[in-house]
Amino acid sequence: MKSEVGHLVEISWVALGATERAAHLPESSKVVPVIARVKGFAQSSVPLGADLSVRTFAGRLLTGTLIDVAPCHTHSFGRPQPELLIIGPLLREELR
Amino acid sequence: MPSYTDIIAKKGEITAKALGFDYTRYEQGGLAFDYEGMMSNTGYTLDDIRRIQLETGVGATPLLELRNITRLARKLAGRGKGARIFIKDEAANPSGSFKARRAAISVYHAQQHGFAGVVAATSGNYGAAVASQAAMRGLKAIIVQEVYDSKSQGQPEILEKGRACEAYGAEVLQLTVGPELFAVFLQVLESTGYFNASLYTPYGIAGIETLGLEVVEGVRQQTGRDPDAVVITHAGGGNVTGTARGMKKAGALATLVIGASVDLAGLHMASDHDFNRKSFTTGHTGFAVPFTTWPDRADVPRNAARSLRYLDRFGTVTQGEVFYATEMLAQLEGLERGPAGNISLAAAFALAQEMDHDQVIVVQETEYTGAGKHPNAQLAFAREQGIVVRSGDPVDNVPGKTIVIPSNPRQLRYKEVPLDGLRHSYLRNALEQKKGQALTPREVEFLCEDSKLTPEAVLEGQRERE
Structure with a gap:
């Protein structure tokens, strides 16, 4: 997969390395870097994993590693939950 | 990027420039400052704020009586008990939450003072509110969010909030877990020269005062009395502070101000491991306790949100109880809302049962729901993280380990925090x-x-x- 000039992509970069982080962090955070991600319009055509500059929605020019092309929102409504499905009928019964 | 400590050292300089608000005028030596002086010098009266908010369709939201939920609460309560429960449908604001009130004044102020854009550090509905208000006023917006753990797994609710920001044309800078978000935010402020649309400025808090005012006016109109209690979802303290100030300005001096938060005791907010083991991203004790007990940890020199000045009571509910309340609101009242506003609904349902039937209790906000925010989305995600979800008595909830959804409405409780x-x-x-x-x-x-x-x-x- 490659970026196309002017098309929406997502880049990421290390905002702070693990050793540059704030003091007094919990163990699980201490050992990992702070990663930043942003979407924007590709300024050049490069393969996934290559460095790329993008123009963000606010018009800023930011540079990072190309991680996605035409990034898609995949968060959903989730599968139905049995513990919730019983609530409505039970409450209506209570009110009857 | 410069080191964390280097950027944090410039906090005062960067924020002062990005706000055009001189906090030093109110300093009174050491810990002390003139809070009321600071709050009254925004340059906007409550009438100004109402007018500015109406320009962008913010406020004047419906106050709805929850008749079926009240009937249920009365059935469970003893004879003569069970207050009338009302809800302020803040989801009717342009970006779907009360945060539009908070953003409205900041963005207006930024526009009036010639800023080209606004920046906010928020993983909540406030991002969409700032983005929406900025879109209306022709300003650029950058929202800095904490979204992912180190495995690139995003919290579904925050992913949704990020999507909403982008829908309104904002740049969304998304980060992995950690307090360094603040440093990244400062760097964005410094490099862009945009306005700091912090949640915690006097503008942000003044914007919420109209909500308290409208709650009192609405209850007076519909019941002929002042509300006996108003339950407010409590996190950083702005919602409590602004609403309570508005209620006082409306003259409702005897109304109890009750804060409610989801109990997330034991989960560390800066922990990469714990981050995705919670099903609520705001309105929880992980914000409420530190901000209540030390407000000046915010992204401004002096936090305008100071909840201990206003709270009459504070209590917690469990994650499972809020999911139950969310389902109850949809199924009995035909209002699909949530999640954060339903924290105070869960609390109010329990509190109403202690009150007399001629009294009035108000749930002070709703918010829009959708993909990622919905209880199904959160519970499915929780199961993927190895959290046990089951029906039962919510006293068995253990944050980060077990979510127990009440098996009947008698199990919804409000746990007082002295x-x-x-x-x-x-x-x-x-x-x-x-x-x-x-x-x-x-x-x-x-x-x-x-x-x-x-x-x-x-x-x-x-x-x-x-």
Whole structure:
């Protein structure tokens, strides 16, 4: 997969390395870097994993590693939950 | 990027420039400052704020009586008990939450003062609110969010909030877990010269005062009396502070201000491991307790949100109880809303049962729901993280391990958190700042105003520390 000039992509970069982080962090955070991600319009055509500059929605020019092309929102409504499905009928019964 | 400490060292300089608000005018030495002076010098009266908000369709939201939920609460309560429950449908604001009120004044102010754009550090509905208001006023918006753990797994609710920001044309800078978000935010402010649309400025808080005012006006209109209690979802303290100030300005001096948060005790907010083991991203004790007991941890020199000044009671509910309340609101009242506003609904449902049937209790906000925010989305995600989800008695909830959805409405409870304990924690945090130096008379007075402790209690705290 490659970026196309002017098309929406997502880049990421290390905002702070693990050793540059704030003091007094919990163990699980201490050992990992702070990663930043942003979407924007590709300024050049490069393969996934290559460095790329993008123009963000606010018009800023930011540079990072190309991680996605035409990034898609995949968060959903989730599968139905049995513990919730019983609530409505039970409450209506209570009110009857 | 410069190191974390280098950027944080420039905090005062960067934020002062990005706000055009001179906090030093209100400093009174050491811990003390003139809070009311600061709050009254925004340059906007409550009438101005109403007018500015109406320009962009913010506020004047419906106050709805929850008749079926009230009927249910009365059935469970003893004879003569069960207050009328109302809800302020803040989801009717342009970006789907009360946060539009908070963003409206900041974005207006930024526009009036010639800023080209606004920046906000928020993983919540406030991002969409700033983005929406900025879109209306022709400003650029950058939202800095904490979204992912180190495995690139995003919290579904925050992913949704990020999507909403982008829908309104904002740049969304998404980060992995950690307090360094603040440093990245400062760097964006410095490099863009945009306005700091912080949640915690006097503008942000003044914007919420109209909500308190409207709640009181609405209840008076519909019931002929003042609300007996207003339940407010409590996190950083802005919602409590702004609403309570508005209620006082409306003259509702006897109305109880009750804060409610989801209990997330034991989960560390800066922990990469714990981050995705919670099903609520705001309105929880992970924000409420630290901000209540030390407000000046915010992204401004002096936090305008100071909840101990306003809270009459504070209590918690469990994650499972809020999911139950969300389902109850949809199924019995035909209102699909949530999640954060339903924290106060879960609390109000329990509290109403302690109150007399001629009394009135108000749930002070709703918010829009959708993909990622919906209980199904959160519970499915929780299961993927290895959290046990089951029906039962919510007393068995263990944050980060078990979510117990009540098996019947009698199991919804409000757990009182004694405010006195929080007031003393506040005092300990304040004395920590003094590093052993004695308090000045003005500092003692200020700490009493800010915590509602007596002068004797403050001096006793100081003696104990010595």
